[in-house]
Amino acid sequence: MNFRLIFVMDVLEGMVVHAKRGEREKYEPIQRFSSIVSSSDPARIIEEIRPKTLYIADLNRIMGTGDNKETIRGLRAKNREMRIMVDYGVTRMEELKEAVDAEIADNIILGTETTCMELIAEASALMERAISVSVDLCNKEVLTKDTRMKIDPLSLLQMLNAYPIADVIILELDKVGTKSGIDFEFLARAVALSEHNVLCGGGVRSCEDVRQMAAIGVRGALVATAVHDGSIPLSFVI
Numbered sequence: 001m002n003f004r005l006i007f008v009m010d011v012l013e014g015m016v017v018h019a020k021r022g023e024r025e026k027y028e029p030i031q032r033f034s035s036i037v038s039s040s041d042p043a044r045i046i047e048e049i050r051p052k053t054l055y056i057a058d059l060n061r062i063m064g065t066g067d068n069k070e071t072i073r074g075l076r077a078k079n080r081e082m083r084i085m086v087d088y089g090v091t092r093m094e095e096l097k098e099a100v101d102a103e104i105a106d107n108i109i110l111g112t113e114t115t116c117m118e119l120i121a122e123a124s125a126l127m128e129r130a131i132s133v134s135v136d137l138c139n140k141e142v143l144t145k146d147t148r149m150k151i152d153p154l155s156l157l158q159m160l161n162a163y164p165i166a167d168v169i170i171l172e173l174d175k176v177g178t179k180s181g182i183d184f185e186f187l188a189r190a191v192a193l194s195e196h197n198v199l200c201g202g203g204v205r206s207c208e209d210v211r212q213m214a215a216i217g218v219r220g221a222l223v224a225t226a227v228h229d230g231s232i233p234l235s236f237v238i
Contacts, residue, residue: 003210004220006085006199007051007227007237011068012059015040019224020177022138024059034228042071046079051237053083055222056105061089062114072104083107087134089114096123096131107166112136116146117159124163132167133160134201138174140186154193161195168196169222175203177225182209184216191217206231 010019010027017027017040029040037045046054056075060066067088076084086105090096091114099108108127110120111134123131135153136143142153149156153170160168170190175181180203191198200213201222210232213221226232 003214004053005210005237006053006055006220006222007049008055008222008224009042009045010057010059011042011071014068014071016042016045018177022173022176024063030228035230036228036234042075046075049238055085057087058089062087069102069104073102076104085109087111091115093119093122107132109134112142112144112149117148120163124165128164129166131165132169133165134169134171137172154189157190157194165196167199168194169199169201172202178203179205179225181205182213184212187213187218188216
């Protein structure tokens, strides 16, 4: 099955936290929740798990309260064989260049929560296929400060067809950490409209969800909670 299960680490103040519903003020260290790791230290977790592909969300950057650049750069330096994707909360081209120059990832995620359409256009032209776009949703509405992206999410996916990006991530933040299930009908429509690989984040419960997503053409999923609680075997991401 040509489907990518991408292990997620949400990093806040240097620690991996258990993300739930995007309520970041309530996030707690992952070790309090997890059945598979004994620490909330990012480096320790990577040593214990060693996933094939790692997605890191720098929550401090996304919230504008600092950054975890040195932590992420350290992970990159010690794990060159691992594919790493990072949402660095990029808002301007200068910040994207900073992330690229720091060599923190193989793929930089531009999330609609922090980015704008102008930056997506400029970045994709300069860094073809080296960036991906996360369409950040809450109750199926696009989270963005850019009025050009305050549209129906499926219409935004069609707009993104104009740009040479690697993947489009449908990230339902209100479902993150909840295992509340997947809207397969919505995802099927997204796959039909998008010319990019579509990845899913938020609400993944089980291996059956993975099978159904693959069946409708979704190319991968971001997973954390279902792996930490054992619903999806660790062997699926390593």
